[in-house]
Amino acid sequence: MNLPKQWLSTNLQESGELKIELVLEVIPGHLIYDKEVEVVARHEWTDDILCKHLDNRDLFTVVHLTLRGGPEINDEYPSVEFHGSFSDFLKHENAIAISLQENDN
Numbered sequence: 001m002n003l004p005k006q007w008l009s010t011n012l013q014e015s016g017e018l019k020i021e022l023v024l025e026v027i028p029g030h031l032i033y034d035k036e037v038e039v040v041a042r043h044e045w046t047d048d049i050l051c052k053h054l055d056n057r058d059l060f061t062v063v064h065l066t067l068r069g070g071p072e073i074n075d076e077y078p079s080v081e082f083h084g085s086f087s088d089f090l091k092h093e094n095a096i097a098i099s100l101q102e103n104d105n
Contacts, residue, residue: 001086004093007041007050015039018049021065022078029075031083032061048081050089058085 003009010018018039026033037051040060047067053059062082072078082092 001040003041003050004090004097006044007093008044009041010039010049014042018042018065021067021069022049022051022063024070025066025068025072025078027071027075030072030078031080032063033075037061060084060086060089062089 001009015038019037022032022037022039028034032051036054038054039049040052041050042048043050047065048062049065051061051063053061060082061080064079064081066072066078082089084092
C-alpha cells in the first residue's frame with residue numbers, strides 16, 4: 001500500500017495498541033462503532049489513524065483519536081476525518097497537501 005508522504009505504516013504491535021485506544025473511545029452511534037477494522041497507518045504529525053474495514057476491502061476511515069483512554073462523551077468523537085475508498089483517501093490527502101502549500105505561499 002503506497003501511503004501519502006505524512007503517513008506511516010503501523011507494525012502489528014502499534015496497530016494493536018491504536019486499535020485498543022480506538023475501541024475505548026468510540027461509543028454507540030459512532031460511524032465505526034462495532035465495525036471490524038484494522039489500523040493500517042498513522043499520521044506522522046497528528047493523532048489520525050487510517051482504518052481499513054475488514055468487511056469491505058476498499059473502505060477506509062481516517063479517525064482523529066483524542067487519546068483520552070476512555071469513552072467519548074458523544075458519538076461525534078473521535079472525529080472522522082475521511083470515509084471512503086483508498087483512491088479517494090489519496091485524493092483527499094493530496095488536496096490537503098496542496099492547500100497547505102498554498103497557505104505557505
